[in-house]
Amino acid sequence: MLPVRHSLKKALDRELETESEYESSPSPSPLPQQQRAPSQVPTPHQPTRKEQLLAMITTLQQQVNNMLLQQQGSRVEVAKPQVFNGRMEEVSTFINTAQIYIRMKMTEETATTQVAWVLSYVQGGVAEAWKDNLMDELAKGESEVETAEQLFSKIRNNFGETSEEERKIKQLRTIEQGNRMCDKYIQEFKKVTRESGYEGRPLIKEFKRGLSGVLRRKLAEAEEPLTTIGEWQGRAVRLDRNQRKSRAEERMLGRNAARPGGNAQPRGGFGGGVIWRKRRTYNLAGRSSAYRRE
Numbered sequence: 001m002l003p004v005r006h007s008l009k010k011a012l013d014r015e016l017e018t019e020s021e022y023e024s025s026p027s028p029s030p031l032p033q034q035q036r037a038p039s040q041v042p043t044p045h046q047p048t049r050k051e052q053l054l055a056m057i058t059t060l061q062q063q064v065n066n067m068l069l070q071q072q073g074s075r076v077e078v079a080k081p082q083v084f085n086g087r088m089e090e091v092s093t094f095i096n097t098a099q100i101y102i103r104m105k106m107t108e109e110t111a112t113t114q115v116a117w118v119l120s121y122v123q124g125g126v127a128e129a130w131k132d133n134l135m136d137e138l139a140k141g142e143s144e145v146e147t148a149e150q151l152f153s154k155i156r157n158n159f160g161e162t163s164e165e166e167r168k169i170k171q172l173r174t175i176e177q178g179n180r181m182c183d184k185y186i187q188e189f190k191k192v193t194r195e196s197g198y199e200g201r202p203l204i205k206e207f208k209r210g211l212s213g214v215l216r217r218k219l220a221e222a223e224e225p226l227t228t229i230g231e232w233q234g235r236a237v238r239l240d241r242n243q244r245k246s247r248a249e250e251r252m253l254g255r256n257a258a259r260p261g262g263n264a265q266p267r268g269g270f271g272g273g274v275i276w277r278k279r280r281t282y283n284l285a286g287r288s289s290a291y292r293r294e
Contacts, residue, residue, distance in 0.1 A: 078104045084155075085125030091160040094121070095152045102148055114148040122155075130158060168196035176210045182240035185210065186233050203229050215240055 047055070081097035084090060098118055106114055115138075122131045134154075137143035145151050172192045177185040189207060198206060207229060208216055218239050219232070226232050 076104060081121050083121055083123045084127055085123060086127035086130070086159050087125070088159060091156060095155065098148070099152070111147045115145060115151050118148055118151055127159065168192055168194070169198070172196050172198065172206055177212050177215070179212075181244070182211070182215065182237050186237065204232055207232055211236060214243070218243075 078101050079097060080101055081094050082090070084094040098121070102114055102117075106117065109117075119131055119135065122128070134143060134145065138145065145154055172189075175185070175188055175192060189210065193203060193206075208219070211219070215236060219226075219235060222235060226235060
């Protein structure tokens with residue numbers, strides 16, 4: 001930013017000196033009345049020195065503002081991609097993370113630098129040999145990869161699924177709720193169903209398949225018919241929360257009953273307000289009695 005400010009000051013000083021010389025120079029004497037040229041069509045307005053100077057100031061100010069915005073963007077923390085070793089399930093994550101980093105941090109870099117940066121994170125596994133072959137092709141000028149986006153497409157074609165839809169369908173058929181909360185299962189389900197092509201009854205069927213057995217049975221017992229995936233998901237969340245709340249209350253009651261003296265029982269028939277507790281005692285004859293008065 002300092003060079004821009006210096007150039008701004010230098011340009012202002014130069015223009016001011018030119019303006020002062022222009023104003024101080026003697027103006028040409030007017031032509032005699034008989035020698036004046038005939039009137040002509042007025043020419044378009046030409047910007048004065050002052051207007052040109054203001055335009056230059058505006059341009060330099062815009063350059064300064066752009067530099068400030070770039071400096072602010074460079075201070076934003078952006079995650080770098082994890083090392084990619086060719087695993088199919090990591091293709092999308094690697095590409096998305098690398099794209100975000102390039103847009104936030106490397107817009108000023110050349111396409112060659114961006115490609116080399118992406119390749120530096122391709123390491124190990126089957127991806128290592130693939131990268132070596134690609135770098136040989138780049139060195140010989142035999143590769144069609146010239147930009148980072150072209151490299152991402154090549155990575156998808158070599159390590160990704162044949163199509164994003166097929167990958168989503170395969171993942172959709174494997175996710176299950178398990179012991180986690182229904183909310184988390186639904187979030188993962190929504191993420192996977194995007195671009196899967198599933199909708200309507202097939203989508204509801206896959207959602208029910210992944211639910212826990214207890215929750216699936218309770219949904220089947222619901223009196224009100226459910227028609228949309230949103231209704232199924234909303235009902236499942238409510239039932240799951242009620243079930244977890246009920247279990248928590250049962251555990252709490254069980255702990256209270258297990259405490260010493262927690263099974264005290266008032267025995268009104270043995271005397272008003274007298275509490276009898278189940279504690280085994282022995283009399284002088286060695287016989288046990290079931291209750292002892294306190």
